[in-house]
Amino acid sequence: MTDWSSQQLTEFLTAVSAVPEESILLRSAAERAAEAVESEVAAVVIDGRVGTSIGFAAGEAPDALLLAIASGERPTELPGLGRVSILAVALEHELDGALIVARAGADPFTTEDGGLLRGMARVLALSLRMLRLLEAERLAREASEAKTEEIVERQRLLEGLSEVQRLITQRAPLQEVLDAITAGVEAIIGDEVIGLRLIDPGDPTLLTATSVRGIGAEAADRIAPHSIDMGAGGMAITEDRLVVIEDYASLPQAIPAWVEMGLQAAMAAPLYREGAVAGTLVVSSTRAGRQYSQTERVALLAFAEHASLALTDAERTQQMLHSALHDALTGLPNRALFLDRLQQRLAPTRTGKPRSAVLFLDVDQLKYINDSLGHLAGDQVLIGVARRLQRSVRPDDTVSRISGDEFAVLLNDCPSDREAGAVAERVLEGIREPFVFGSRTLVVSASLGVRVVRAEDLDAQDVMRGADLAMYEAKASGPGRVGTYRPELDEAALQRLNVEEQLRAALQNNEFVIAYQPIIAMRTGRTEGVEALVRWNHPDRGTVPPSEFISITEETGLIVQLGAWVLREACGQVAKWNVTHPNLPLQLSVNLSARQLHEMDLVGSVRRILHETGLPPQQLTLEVTESILLRDVAGSIEQLSALRRTGVSIAIDDFGTGYSSLSYLQRLPVDVVKIDRSFVSEVSSGARAAAFVQAILQLCRTIELKTVAEGVETAAQAAGLRKLGCDMAQGFYFAHPLSPDQIEARLTRERATLLAHQR
């Protein structure tokens, strides 16, 4: 190759090696080749097609001929040129082409031309391969970069979100979470203004700025609440979707303050709380031509979702807290919340501030209402009571429901007992107003205890208990009463607690004994029965009469155990006497308490005891006081009837003191009427009292009920009763309650006397 050729080749190499694009490369190569060999025509065939050709008029390139030349053909003429000399060099196999030149006229190509062209073809092929390789690499890198960029962006988004998620799961304060969200949005999307707005709780037509970042975020008129249908956020809420606005000023509902600031574009997503729209998350930019990419839209939606999650979670937590501290039925604060508020008023620092008082209220006979009218009615009553309580006190006083039928009220400014008492009376009056439920009218009463907080009070539970005791005392004296706390109540309560403990111990330690009071037949003067009376041999106090402990056993339910024990003991004893004194079967009377009477298994229990002790049922009389019977006539009748079916007899005790009409007697399944001592004590004091007793006795005789007079203490009483025809009597006049031994001795004496008389 000559200097000239190599120079041309060098020029060619320099020219084509710097070309970055294939079509330009081909064209440049063809032109350079034509210039170098001074041909009119040059062409590059590549990948089996004509890549470029020069020398032909526009649109007249003979592609088919050129392809043929590339395959090895050598036509002698070309259109528009006439006779030509043609030189073609194939490119490397994989490029499937050739570099072709053609010169018009008779001047053929030389060997040197051939050498040069071959060199050029090699350079061209090399350059093409390099270019294609670089292009492939570029595409691969672009794809990988795009992927990497995508991954990096997604990573950033995830990181931004994870911080928010952390705060949500930690139940961080809602404001903190929302601020983290706007911070994350600012970092990822990077617009100039970020705003999270929520629907104003006081005015649902307004959106209030809850978390705002960026320029102008401090300007009052820009962060001021705005109407819910304004701005990009308003649009997102109205249309319930992500909105993208790329020309903010042209938006009809654009906010003037932001337009003034030069906002160009905005993107907003709606926020939800428990499924209902609650606000909006908005990003906005002052950059002209700002467009929001798919990635950015996805990011905003992700943050918006998290904001909705946080809002819903906060709402649910609030609700949970609320229900944890509020009564579901009435919506009032519950016991826990009440105690907390009460405790706050007891803090030692509160000296000098107005004193509080606690009212403790118990709805009388709610069980009765529930049983007779149904629980729905009972619930209505409770709700009604709750409302009336709320109306009776000041707005900042606390009304709460403590338990089933108990309410407590915390009066925030109530310095004296008298004032508290006045409020209490007012409250009760309010409750006494009839409740109307549809067609039904109910009058409800309540018992109320008052406890004014003293300076030295430090424990809310103590104060509550004091009010409770006061209420309890009020209830004991009748329904619809107000009781005021006295420190003695605490003592009494404490005392009762002690007794209760002791009683339980007593049962375990066999401190109870039974005394038997003979019941005398009036006609014969003989002991025909005994009434079992329980005594408590207190280790310290000695013998404790029933009046001092029976009521406590009733309240605590201990009576059931005690009663069963008494029955068993007494039945067992009388059964023994049946053996030792077979001719004088004694009638055993055992008292039944109210609780026992309503015990489900009473009949079964009695039957078992009779069976185990071997006492015939006919020898057992169960005594129930008139007042207990009257509390629940229907239930009593049922239970007593069932008992009678076992063979035992029923006696109605303390007859005359209850409020029954005499006609009841006919209905009640009783066999014996025990006339209360109050009548007996009068029987000898005047004609009038005697007339009463006489009437009862006559009545009982008429309906074939046996009569027993209680508490006979004098001979005159006894005489009077005998004269009036009373069947039996018991009392100190005849005998005190005796021990079993003493009864035995008495029976033995009587038998002896009887035998003596019979001889």
Place this chain on the structure above:
Amino acid sequence: MVIQTTPTPTKTPPKARTPSRWMGVGQATDDAPKQAGRTAAKDALMGRTPELVIVFCSERYDLPALLAGVRSQTGDAQLIGCSTAGEIATAGASEAGVVVLALGGEGFAIKTAVATGASSDLRGAGATAASCMAAIADRPYRILLLLTDGLAGDQQEVVRGAYSVAGASVPLVGGCAGDDLKMHATHQLYGDAVLNDAVIGAAIGSDSPLGIGVRHGWRRVGEPLLVTRSANNRVYELDDRPALDAYLDRLSAPAEARRTPEAFTQFAQTHPLGLNRRSGEEQVRFVAGADFADRSIGCIAEVPQGGLAWLMEGDAESVLAATDAACADALAALGGHPPLGLVAFDCIARKGVLGDLGVADEVARVARHADGAPVAGFYTYGEIARTQGVSGFHNQTLVVLAVS
């Protein structure tokens, strides 16, 4: 160099001039543009209706007014033209004047086209200017005449663009507009418009031959240098030395030329580079100026890196000898047909060598070759002639178009 256009014609005996085919030239140097235009056009037309009017005029004129003056005579006949660095006419060269060339009569099919905004797409402009070729497809002899804004960029690209449309069977001829050596802004005329940054094409189809001659008249000086570093139109290194220094040293340039840009340009005008070509003929590259800071020299067309370049020189004698040769070549291509006229596209660099006397001599020589036929032309910033191969842009060259 023998130029052939299209199918080789058989030699025919000299023919008489066909009175129905004509070429007319008018020249004026009036100060008043409209007057000058009207006068030159009137003289060119001599009452005839032209197929094509070509206007070469000085930048000193209010061109719209001048054009209006010309058109007052030519009507709406196809008109092209450009500003110059001096005008040539039968009577002699002028500066600050206007020459109007008109072609008409039977057997001419002429179509013009224009591309504006050439600087942003030189290749595209060339292609657009060549688009008028399609209208004259059926004539036996065809050429494409181009007038370009030489200051718009690398004219080789314009030529390539025109070539891509015209193809190898159409010779290209033409020149780059001048602006009286101000090198500031040239103008092109098209119809009734005065344009800038434009490329104008005129497709000339003729039943009678057209001939083109291309000669430059520069001699090689010494051994060639290797263009070790160049980019686009600038040469940075020759033989691994800073180009400017290599150039000045090899040519033993005077001290003045080494110091001031104007003096350098003056010196460089007569010392072009010659690029090596296959046939041994150089492709001449005008050295337009130098950058004294980075020691580079600038041409107005590409000097390929890795190529060989000759330093060249010339004088009035060599230039005039080239003039004769170019005219002879163009006339020889007419195949015996007498010329209707000669059109000369002459590089200003050659004018610079000739001086006023030399210029007058040159024009006289051209007129002599024309043998009474009119002569028109202008001093250009670059010449266009492609008759073989693909290259078509020349510097410091004389291109002669002979019309028969």
